[in-house]
Amino acid sequence: MVxxxxxxxxxxxxxxxxxxxxxxxxxxxxDLYIWGGRPGQPKLLKELTGFPTPxxxxxxxxxxxxxxxx
Numbered sequence: 001m002v003x004x005x006x007x008x009x010x011x012x013x014x015x016x017x018x019x020x021x022x023x024x025x026x027x028x029x030x031d032l033y034i035w036g037g038r039p040g041q042p043k044l045l046k047e048l049t050g051f052p053t054p055x056x057x058x059x060x061x062x063x064x065x066x067x068x069x070x
Contacts, residue, residue, distance in 0.1 A: 030061035
């Protein structure tokens with residue numbers, strides 16, 4: 001169990017996708033959380049940290065995710 005993902009406001013995780021140094025999770029309520037990165041490297045997104053962080057895309061629901069390294 002990942003404690004940071006166990007009690008999210010919009011429900012449990014229904015999908016996780018990883019690629020390279022980034023992981024994304026999608027909740028049952030269609031919210032997106034991202035985390036990852038490499039120390040000393042530029043961030044791909046300003047929200048990217050080592051902990052699952054919600055990403056707000058202008059209040060839009062997210063229905064599917066995919067993360068790749070290439």
